[in-house]
Amino acid sequence: MRIVALRGATTAKGSLRLSLAYLSLALPFALIVISLLLGLYQIPIETVGRALLSLIVPQAAEGISSTELTLILRIRLPRVLSAALIGAALASTGAAFQGIFKNPLVDSNLLGVTSGAGFGAAVALLLGGTALAVQSAAFAFGLLAVMVAYAGSRLYSSAPLIVLTLMGILIGSFFTSLTALTKYVADPLNTLPAITFWLLGGLTGVTWNSLPLLALITLGGSAFLWAVRWRLNILSLGDAEATALGMNPTRLKLVIILCATLMTAAAVAVGGVIGWIGLVIPHAARLLVGADHKALIPTSLALGASFLLVIDTISRALLPAEVPLGILTGLVGVPILIVLLRRSQRVW
Amino acid sequence: MRRLTCFVLIVLLLAPLSAPASLAQSAPFTIEAAAELQPALTALYKARYGAEPTFVTDDGDLIATNDPAFLPSGRVRVPPHFLPDSFLVMARPSAEAEAFAAFAVSPDGQAALIEGGFLPKSVTVTDQAGNTVEVAQPIRRILTPYSIATYLVYGVGAADRLVGAGYLGTRDPVGAARMSAIDPRFPTLSGYTLNQREINIEQVAQLAPDLIVTSARTAWLDTVRELNIPFVLLEGESPELLKESVRLMGALLGPNARAQAEAWIAYYDDIFTAVVEATKDLTERPSVLFIGTAPLRVISGQMYQTDIIAAAGGRSVSAELGGYWNDVNLEQVALWNPEVIVIAPYGEVTPQTLKESPEWAIIKAVQDGKVYKMPSWVAPWDTPVMDSVLGVIWLAQKLFPGRVNLDCALEAQFFFEVFYNHKLPEAEIAAVCGS
Numbered sequence: 001m002r003i004v005a006l007r008g009a010t011t012a013k014g015s016l017r018l019s020l021a022y023l024s025l026a027l028p029f030a031l032i033v034i035s036l037l038l039g040l041y042q043i044p045i046e047t048v049g050r051a052l053l054s055l056i057v058p059q060a061a062e063g064i065s066s067t068e069l070t071l072i073l074r075i076r077l078p079r080v081l082s083a084a085l086i087g088a089a090l091a092s093t094g095a096a097f098q099g100i101f102k103n104p105l106v107d108s109n110l111l112g113v114t115s116g117a118g119f120g121a122a123v124a125l126l127l128g129g130t131a132l133a134v135q136s137a138a139f140a141f142g143l144l145a146v147m148v149a150y151a152g153s154r155l156y157s158s159a160p161l162i163v164l165t166l167m168g169i170l171i172g173s174f175f176t177s178l179t180a181l182t183k184y185v186a187d188p189l190n191t192l193p194a195i196t197f198w199l200l201g202g203l204t205g206v207t208w209n210s211l212p213l214l215a216l217i218t219l220g221g222s223a224f225l226w227a228v229r230w231r232l233n234i235l236s237l238g239d240a241e242a243t244a245l246g247m248n249p250t251r252l253k254l255v256i257i258l259c260a261t262l263m264t265a266a267a268v269a270v271g272g273v274i275g276w277i278g279l280v281i282p283h284a285a286r287l288l289v290g291a292d293h294k295a296l297i298p299t300s301l302a303l304g305a306s307f308l309l310v311i312d313t314i315s316r317a318l319l320p321a322e323v324p325l326g327i328l329t330g331l332v333g334v335p336i337l338i339v340l341l342r343r344s345q346r347v348w
Numbered sequence: 349m350r351r352l353t354c355f356v357l358i359v360l361l362l363a364p365l366s367a368p369a370s371l372a373q374s375a376p377f378t379i380e381a382a383a384e385l386q387p388a389l390t391a392l393y394k395a396r397y398g399a400e401p402t403f404v405t406d407d408g409d410l411i412a413t414n415d416p417a418f419l420p421s422g423r424v425r426v427p428p429h430f431l432p433d434s435f436l437v438m439a440r441p442s443a444e445a446e447a448f449a450a451f452a453v454s455p456d457g458q459a460a461l462i463e464g465g466f467l468p469k470s471v472t473v474t475d476q477a478g479n480t481v482e483v484a485q486p487i488r489r490i491l492t493p494y495s496i497a498t499y500l501v502y503g504v505g506a507a508d509r510l511v512g513a514g515y516l517g518t519r520d521p522v523g524a525a526r527m528s529a530i531d532p533r534f535p536t537l538s539g540y541t542l543n544q545r546e547i548n549i550e551q552v553a554q555l556a557p558d559l560i561v562t563s564a565r566t567a568w569l570d571t572v573r574e575l576n577i578p579f580v581l582l583e584g585e586s587p588e589l590l591k592e593s594v595r596l597m598g599a600l601l602g603p604n605a606r607a608q609a610e611a612w613i614a615y616y617d618d619i620f621t622a623v624v625e626a627t628k629d630l631t632e633r634p635s636v637l638f639i640g641t642a643p644l645r646v647i648s649g650q651m652y653q654t655d656i657i658a659a660a661g662g663r664s665v666s667a668e669l670g671g672y673w674n675d676v677n678l679e680q681v682a683l684w685n686p687e688v689i690v691i692a693p694y695g696e697v698t699p700q701t702l703k704e705s706p707e708w709a710i711i712k713a714v715q716d717g718k719v720y721k722m723p724s725w726v727a728p729w730d731t732p733v734m735d736s737v738l739g740v741i742w743l744a745q746k747l748f749p750g751r752v753n754l755d756c757a758l759e760a761q762f763f764f765e766v767f768y769n770h771k772l773p774e775a776e777i778a779a780v781c782g783s
Contacts, residue, residue: 039679040677040679040680040683041679041680041682041683066709066710067682067710070706070707070709070710071678071679071682071710074706074707075677075678075679075707076679128696187520188516188543189516189520189641189694189695189728190520190641190694190695190696191641193640193641193642193645193673194641194642197642197645197675202675204644204675204676204677205642205644207707316677316679317679320666320668320669320674320676320680321669321671321674321675321676322674322675322676322677324675
């Protein structure tokens with residue numbers, strides 16, 4: 001990975017890959033438009049177009065039934081946008097974590113953010129909280145879990161990355177146990193099904209209310225990861241090399257971890273636990289554009305957003321009953337990745 | 349003098365001991381019974397008082413009969429059945445006769461009749477998982493980890509035989525308080541960890557039940573097999589299967605439970621017929637969406653709720669779905685565009701939740717204000733329990749106000765009195781079927 005990264009930044013092939021990465025950014029935008037046209041409720045393309053136009057020119061909505069208008073603007077649009085944002089957040093933070101921890105088998109849940117968020121949501125559901133309360137609790141506990149893991153790792157001075165990873169795993173399992181405890185005490189008729197469903201992940205209940213926090217954090221966080229993407233290359237060389245190149249790796253890592261955690265927590269708070277994307281999309285991106293983070297971060301953002309858009313559209317537009325996203329991501333994603341792996345004979 | 353005092357003292361001390369015997373000799377009540385029922389009654393009477401009963405041919409205090417003409421008409425309690433089809437009627441009520449009637453339907457009474465050869469020593473049933481089970485009679489200690497089975501035992505009037513009862517509403521204080529009002533023993537009975545998924549096997553051994561009744565989808569059957577306790581499995585997700593479950597409980601828990609089970613089945617059929625009669629001229633069935641613990645969680649076609657909707661004269665829009673609860677999206681609901689939305693009795697969702705949502709405003713039922721929360725008293729009326737007959741009545745009234753001539757509150761009052769042996773508190777009768 002190290003050699004590839006260095007070479008990727010300097011060769012002509014590298015600049016080609018960079019162009020490919022920027023080009024891939026158009027994909028999610030195209031998919032957003034396509035997704036808006038698809039749904040169980042058949043709505044003509046022209047109507048969808050006019051409904052979207054009515055956001056700018058209110059007169060364009062004339063003649064569209066309130067049902068169609070509501071479905072396009074209040075159901076499909078927030079859902080499609082949140083799918084894109086969540087996919088982008090999970091994939092890009094996954095890529096960042098893999099770079100920082102120099103480990104291709106991790107994602108941004110490494111430090112327990114998802115487990116913490118799951119527990120927060122479960123407690124809020126147990127107490128009968130509103131959708132907003134559940135989201136806030138998930139977000140807060142996601143951050144808390146990572147903060148505890150990070151604070152715990154500071155108790156040891158040697159081998160900080162290993163200790164941090166270990167702490168993350170420990171805190172993650174601790175919160176998973178707490179979630180199981182919450183499920184154990186939950187009312188089996190009432191709160192238990194809600195908790196189980198939330199933990200499976202899904203965007204069924206997304207409305208505009210869910211979007212502001214998610215959009216703010218994902219866009220801000222993505223911009224930050226974009227800005228530091230070349231520094232990730234140096235971080236992935238190791239602390240000694242980074243220090244020799246005049247960087248403060250510890251501080252930079254902390255900031256990146258914080259940013260990635262915020263993004264993941266916001267994504268999980270809205271979409272529930274959607275596994276797989278943060279781990280595998282960065283690999284798919286790497287197969288396309290190589291391990292150079294300059295190309296990898298934009299491509300991960302684009303592929304993550306696109307992948308979840310496709311998956312969520314399948315989930316909501318194919319069958320009358322929604323298939324949980326956690327099931328579809330694996331079922332659809334694994335074959336795609338296996339094909340990608342076969343076609344690229346590159347050394348990992 | 350001292351000797352006399354001593355004698356008087358002894359007589360005084362012995363008097364209470366000899367009292368029951370003298371009571372029996374003077375026969376606290378007379379029994380009027382056909383000759384063929386007399387041997388069974390003698391066996392019962394002997395077991396209770398250790399003496400022969402006084403039979404009369406006319407004007408008895410207690411009438412024992414198998415003549416259906418003596419069955420009370422209308423919606424009142426089923427008379428105590430000591431044998432299949434033979435029951436006791438209080439001609440002249442007295443505490444002693446009432447106590448004898450209670451003894452006749454108790455496990456002890458059943459044991460006396462078994463010993464006399466009037467009732468079988470064991471019954472063999474085929475449960476709803478298809479297993480043939482032989483169960484020794486009488487069942488004195490029954491364990492119902494499946495909460496639906498708990499309600500069924502109450503419903504057939506055999507709750508005195510429960511030793512442990514699974515209960516879904518353990519964490520619902522209102523429902524639990526109502527169950528405790530029906531049966532003071534309920535907090536103890538429901539205080540164990542008992543459900544389809546979890547059981548403490550040592551606790552079960554400690555409770556030493558004669559029979560376990562649970563769901564066909566129970567996780568721990570293999571462990572319980574080790575204890576050699578017979579178990580019967582239920583699966584009641586349709587009206588026919590529910591009637592079969594009730595009949596099974598009747599077959600297992602003695603002649604009185606059987607009579608009560610049959611009475612409930614007759615009542616259930618009556619209600620179905622009444623709704624069908626009232627709605628048979630309608631060409632269009634109102635479309636109904638039944639939702640659960642979340643607004644977008646809907647029933648499948650295989651769930652009992654679909655049958656309740658059909659029985660009440662409606663048509664479930666989500667009947668095409670399979671499995672258990674399904675999560676759908678609002679586009680699907682908009683496609684169905686149901687005329688009526690019914691919310692399950694449990695869960696946080698209320699009609700207000702939907703009315704306040706701008707997204708749901710596109711659905712016809714919400715526009716027309718036809719969003720209702722199904723009420724429940726103890727058991728949820730949408731689950732395959734005997735109480736679900738009230739769910740049918742309530743829904744029929746909501747779907748066809750004025751057309752279906754059934755008064756939900758009145759029927760509920762009757763139902764709880766007859767099947768749960770519980771008088772609804774006067775103040776709560778009006779609210780039992782919701783506002």
